[in-house]
Amino acid sequence: MATTIFRNCTLLDCTGADPQPHSTVVVEGERITAVNNTEKLNLSSDAASIDCGGRTLMPGLTDAHVHAAIIETDFAKARRDSVATVAFRIKDILEQTLQAGFTTIRDAFGLDWGFVQATQRGFVKGPRILFVGACLSQTGGHGDWREPYQQMQPLEGVYGLVSVPRICDSPDSMRLAAREMLRMGAYGIKLMAGGGCMSPTDEIEHTQFTIEEMAAACYEARTVGKIALAHVYTPQGIMNAVRAGVRSIEHGNFLDEESADCMRQAGAFFVPTLTTYFLISAYGEAERVPAHMLAKINKAKVRGMDSLRVAQAAGLKIASGSDVLGSMQPFKSMELGLKAEVLGAHAAILSATRTNAELFGLADEIGTVESGKRADLIVVDGNPLDDISLLQNADNIVLVMRDGQVFKDRLSARS
Numbered sequence: 001m002a003t004t005i006f007r008n009c010t011l012l013d014c015t016g017a018d019p020q021p022h023s024t025v026v027v028e029g030e031r032i033t034a035v036n037n038t039e040k041l042n043l044s045s046d047a048a049s050i051d052c053g054g055r056t057l058m059p060g061l062t063d064a065h066v067h068a069a070i071i072e073t074d075f076a077k078a079r080r081d082s083v084a085t086v087a088f089r090i091k092d093i094l095e096q097t098l099q100a101g102f103t104t105i106r107d108a109f110g111l112d113w114g115f116v117q118a119t120q121r122g123f124v125k126g127p128r129i130l131f132v133g134a135c136l137s138q139t140g141g142h143g144d145w146r147e148p149y150q151q152m153q154p155l156e157g158v159y160g161l162v163s164v165p166r167i168c169d170s171p172d173s174m175r176l177a178a179r180e181m182l183r184m185g186a187y188g189i190k191l192m193a194g195g196g197c198m199s200p201t202d203e204i205e206h207t208q209f210t211i212e213e214m215a216a217a218c219y220e221a222r223t224v225g226k227i228a229l230a231h232v233y234t235p236q237g238i239m240n241a242v243r244a245g246v247r248s249i250e251h252g253n254f255l256d257e258e259s260a261d262c263m264r265q266a267g268a269f270f271v272p273t274l275t276t277y278f279l280i281s282a283y284g285e286a287e288r289v290p291a292h293m294l295a296k297i298n299k300a301k302v303r304g305m306d307s308l309r310v311a312q313a314a315g316l317k318i319a320s321g322s323d324v325l326g327s328m329q330p331f332k333s334m335e336l337g338l339k340a341e342v343l344g345a346h347a348a349i350l351s352a353t354r355t356n357a358e359l360f361g362l363a364d365e366i367g368t369v370e371s372g373k374r375a376d377l378i379v380v381d382g383n384p385l386d387d388i389s390l391l392q393n394a395d396n397i398v399l400v401m402r403d404g405q406v407f408k409d410r411l412s413a414r415s
Contacts, residue, residue, distance in 0.1 A: 001029040002048070002404065004375075009052035010383065011035070013369040014059050014353040016346075019385065025057060027375040030404040035371055050399070050411060056383055058349070059369055060103025060127075060376035060402060061391070062356040063332050064271050065250055065321025068093045068129075069110035069162045073198070073280075073326040074288045075145065075154050083158055090115065090161075093329045094126030099408055100333060101397040103376040104128040104356075104366055108229065108250065108321070109135035109190045114160035116185070125407055128376075130187035130360060132229070134163040136177050136217060141208045142196030142231055143167070165192070171216035174209075178220040187360075189221045191246065193230040194237035197280075197296040198289070198325075204253075204296050207237045211244045218245030225361070229271070233300065235259035242266045248359060250321065253277075253300045255307040260314035269359045270316045272308050273323035274338040277301035279331060287326060308342045318343070319359045320352035333392040345388040375404040379411055 004027040011023035013035070026034040071089045072078035081089070094115065097105060105127045116131055118124045134157070137143025143165030145154050157164040166177045178189045191214055195206035202208070218228045222245065229248035230241040238249055238259040249255075249263060250271045263270060280289060280297045289297075311318055320339065322332040339348035357367025365374050379399035382390045390396045400408040 003028045004048045004050060004401075004404070004406075006050050006052055006057055006377070006379075008054060009057035009379070010054055011369060012056050012058040012349070012385065014350055015368050015370065016350065016354070019056070019383070021054065023057070025369060025377070027377070027401070027404050030375055032369060032371055032373050032375050035369060052379055052411065055398065055411070056380040057369065058378060058380065058384075059353045059367055060378050060400065061101045061333070061352050062104040062320070062360070062366070063097075063102050063322055063335075063352070064106045064248075064319045064356050064359055065108045065273050065323045066097070066105040066332070067110045067323065067325055068097070068105070068107055068115070068329070069112075070325045073284070077288075079155065083161065086158070087161060091124050091126075094119065094124055094129075096330055097332065098125060098127045098400060098402065099397070100330070100394040101378040101380075101391065101400055102127050102332060103378070103400070103402045104130065104360070104362070106130040106132070106187065106321070106360060108132060108323070109165070110163060112157070112160050112163045113184045128402065131185075132188050132190045133181045133184055133186045134166045134177070135190035135192055135231070136168045136174060137165045137192040138208050138213075139167055139169055140201050142192040142194065142199045142202060144201065145199065147200050168213070171213050174213050174216040175220055178217040182220060182224055182226065186226070188226050188248070189217045189228045191217060191228055191230045191241065193241040193246070194232040194234055196231060197300055198293055204233045204300055207234060207240060209240075211240050214241060214244035214246065227361075238263065242268050248319070251300070251323075252311075253303040253307050255310050257310060257314065260310050260316060264314050264316055267317075269319045269355070270311045271319045271321045271359075272304060272311070272339070273321045273335070274304045274308070275331060275335045276323040276325065276328070277304055278334070278338070279324060279328045283328065305338075305342060308339065312343060317355055317358070318347075318351050319355050320348075331392075336391055337388050340388045345385050348388060349384060375401055377401045
């Protein structure tokens with residue numbers, strides 16, 4: 001069993017404690033076995049020793065709202081790629097994501113089970129993937145990508161590679177679709193509980209699905225220890241989703257005090273996704289995003305920061321997701337900087353480490369640097385509490401370890 005000793009690091013363990021300079025962290029195999037308490041360890045003489053030179057050692061970042069399989073914002077352009085090309089482009093996105101310091105992602109629909117298998121077997125050197133497969137949408141909902149003149153869906157899925165939305169219009173159809181996703185190993189069930197910016201025939205103010213429809217999918221998720229996550233913007237949509245059993249609210253740009261209180265009482269997590277609105281607003285026209293979709297993006301962007309303030313005031317469990325699409329995939333870390341404007345740097349980082357781990361049901365495995373946890377670690381050249389923008393440049397992430405295996409090491413050359 002390989003042993004790695006990280007010496008002379010500034011430890012940001014993401015338990016909420018202040019950074020600890022001159023720290024030592026020991027990794028044996030896939031696990032952290034000691035943090036600043038190495039006296040009783042019987043370390044092998046061939047253990048690898050890494051001098052961090054005072055740099056920050058912290059848990060790997062996580063992203064709770066990724067769409068690694070959405071490689072284009074322009075569906076017409078995406079259809080021109082072969083299946084093989086799509087697969088290699090997704091592989092590049094996943095590997096870049098790990099190199100940027102993200103050791104776990106929750107793909108919030110699009111990525112199918114095949115990339116989980118490929119990553120576990122080492123064919124893709126990417127983050128740990130928690131996938132949901134296809135999202136569930138009503139006819140005319142956010143997952144119904146047809147323009148009014150179209151009868152058939154513009155894109156088809158590829159089993160094991162890319163999942164496209166499933167249209168469900170009754171509790172029974174929701175139950176069947178949820179069971180199919182769970183059969184394939186989905187980590188949760190994604191529901192389109194309201195209108196969306198990037199869909200052609202609805203508005204973001206629309207409330208979608210009945211409580212009974214959503215409750216059927218939520219029940220199926222609970223039976224196997226999973227949760228449902230819901231794309232939704234409006235207070236009514238949020239409250240409907242929470243009352244149906246959803247425990248992960250995605251976006252929520254129009255969150256108000258009443259809907260926040262409903263979430264708090266249910267113990268639901270809030271996953272704002274600020275980055276995608278800023279990026280699509282800035283670059284969407286060049287990416288051929290239609291004008292009516294850009295108008296919805298800008299409407300949601302205006303309210304994003306306000307919803308984060310409401311969530312903070314209500315004491316909600318604030319997680320972290322970026323929701324970046326297409327060419328914007330490399331900018332996942334931008335989410336931390338935007339959150340820090342409201343929450344502060346430390347709380348923003350905790351949202352992408354400790355809180356996300358709790359959301360994923362993996363609080364005993366990842367999210368903090370503690371003995372017994374999985375060795376998902378990154379070394380940052382600098383202190384992100386002083387300058388959180390350090391995390392937005394992958395060059396500042398000088399070492400990445402997932403499950404005790406080093407996937408990036410620029411530290412040795414600098415030490």
